[in-house]
Amino acid sequence: MAKTIHTMLRVLDEARSVAFYDKAFGLKVADRYDFDSFTLVYLANQESEHEVELTINKGETTPYDLGNGYGHVAVSVGDLGAEHERMRAAGLSPKDIKEISHQGMKLGRFFFIDDPDGYKIEVLERGGRFQ
Secondary structure, three states: OOOOOEEEEEOOOHHHHHHHHHHHHOOEEEEEEEOOOEEEEEEEEOOEEEEEEEEEEOOOOOOOOOOOOOOOEEEEEOOHHHHHHHHHHOOOOOOOOEEEEEOOEEEEEEEEEEOOOOOEEEEEEOEOOEO
């Protein structure tokens, strides 16, 4: 059986991205590997074994084209309202909280936030299938 271990995102500015993921999600640098043409930074916290891998390609100066195929990464939190307010107060500009229902039953509550490179992150309240 396969086990997901990380999600890789290409980013322009290592420090800016590390600061965002720490401030927004409490992800800290778990490992950092510097190569001639790129750097890999692995971010993690105690909540999950899954990591975010930031890839910084040296010499890149223009934002990456995310195209029309990228969707989002999702995280879950215990108190959606508190996390939304904390991120707003930290100047991270989370979008409005929304609810989704299926066949008349509430499926979940969530909001989106964009990282510094434009990657969308869905923040879901823990419950049901979103643990």
